[in-house]
Amino acid sequence: MQQTILVTGATGTVGREVVKLLAMLDDVRVRAGVHSLIKGENLRRLPDVEIVEMEFTDPDSLHAAFTHADKVFLITPFTDGQVEMAKKLVDEAKRTGVKHIVKLSAMGANAEPGIQLGRWHREIEDYIKDSGIAYTFLRPSSFMQNIENYNAHSIKQEGKLYMPAGDGKVPYIDARDIAMAAVETLTGEGHEGKAYDLTGPEAITANQIAETLSAVTGKPVTFVDVPEEAARQAMQQQQIPDWMTNALLELSGVQRAGHAGQPNNEVEKLTGCKPRTFEEYAQDYKECFV
Numbered sequence: 001m002q003q004t005i006l007v008t009g010a011t012g013t014v015g016r017e018v019v020k021l022l023a024m025l026d027d028v029r030v031r032a033g034v035h036s037l038i039k040g041e042n043l044r045r046l047p048d049v050e051i052v053e054m055e056f057t058d059p060d061s062l063h064a065a066f067t068h069a070d071k072v073f074l075i076t077p078f079t080d081g082q083v084e085m086a087k088k089l090v091d092e093a094k095r096t097g098v099k100h101i102v103k104l105s106a107m108g109a110n111a112e113p114g115i116q117l118g119r120w121h122r123e124i125e126d127y128i129k130d131s132g133i134a135y136t137f138l139r140p141s142s143f144m145q146n147i148e149n150y151n152a153h154s155i156k157q158e159g160k161l162y163m164p165a166g167d168g169k170v171p172y173i174d175a176r177d178i179a180m181a182a183v184e185t186l187t188g189e190g191h192e193g194k195a196y197d198l199t200g201p202e203a204i205t206a207n208q209i210a211e212t213l214s215a216v217t218g219k220p221v222t223f224v225d226v227p228e229e230a231a232r233q234a235m236q237q238q239q240i241p242d243w244m245t246n247a248l249l250e251l252s253g254v255q256r257a258g259h260a261g262q263p264n265n266e267v268e269k270l271t272g273c274k275p276r277t278f279e280e281y282a283q284d285y286k287e288c289f290v
């Protein structure tokens with residue numbers, strides 16, 4: 001029998017990859033929860049994808065999206081209202097009888113005391129546990145796609161990768177591998193009550209990222225290590241809110257200090273495929289950087 005899986009945040013970095021993979025499965029009916037119908041247009045081209053408009057702060061839109069959904073892949077955006085939004089989604093999942101929530105969390109969500117980003121995810125994880133709904137938590141490390149989302153402009157314009165990263169190593173993961181793990185945990189057996197730390201195959205420095213992008217694009221890319229205070233000032237000039245500046249600098253401080261975690265083989269154990277290297281990612285997305 002077909003099951004209906006709702007993906008929230010379906011136009012985002014991970015959500016759209018999950019929708020694409022689920023759309024290929026015969027026994028799944030995918031419901032893509034999109035914030036903006038215009039951004040959701042691309043998903044319409046996929047076979048058998050139902051598009052529903054969702055505004056996380058609007059209870060009516062949540063009710064329509066969750067009704068008759070068997071499972072949910074729960075993505076909430078990186079905002080200061082993330083915890084409250086997620087709680088509303090979990091409440092609606094409970095009301096509508098959802099049987100399994102797979103939540104996109106973050107590596108370090110279980111660390112004590114951890115950092116603010118992780119604590120927000122932990123609060124959501126705890127709320128899901130308390131709801132009584134079967135759950136699985138995916139806790140990825142930083143996404144390779146952050147480089148195209150946040151750094152592509154300066155790489156293209158100046159050949160510079162600005163990061164407050166020092167020589168800290170991070171086991172970056174490709175969002176497409178998170179999506180593969182998500183599909184397995186949504187459709188496979190035995191993932192209820194489990195949490196998986198997901199990483200890429202190697203921990204790399206920002207300098208290695210720049211070197212790989214140079215080699216792949218054929219254009220020199222230089223890493224510029226930005227001191228924390230200079231990064232804070234730049235973010236203030238860009239009118240990034242204080243809560244976001246503080247959370248991001250706390251994360252980069254952990255990464256700079258070399259505490260961003262070690263690569264593991266959870267992606268391969270879950271999916272049977274080796275996680276993509278940064279070089280593979282760069283080859284596939286090189287048009288974003290030239």
Ligand SMILES: NC(=O)c1ccc[n+]([C@@H]2O[C@H](COP(=O)([O-])OP(=O)(O)OC[C@H]3O[C@@H](n4cnc5c(N)ncnc54)[C@H](OP(=O)(O)O)[C@@H]3O)[C@@H](O)[C@H]2O)c1
Binds near residue numbers: 008010012075107143
């Ligand atoms: N980036 C990383 O390195 C990293 C690492 C570990 C964990 N995470 C976690 O991953 C999650 C974000 O995933 P992502 O990067 O795939 O997301 P994303 O690309 O930022 O996309 C967020 C999605 O949520 C939608 N959205 C935003 N506000 C909404 C609202 N009020 N109502 C309904 N939908 C709304 C967005 O639609 P619109 O664009 O149309 O608004 C978009 O589809 C966060 O919880 C973050 O903490 C990120």
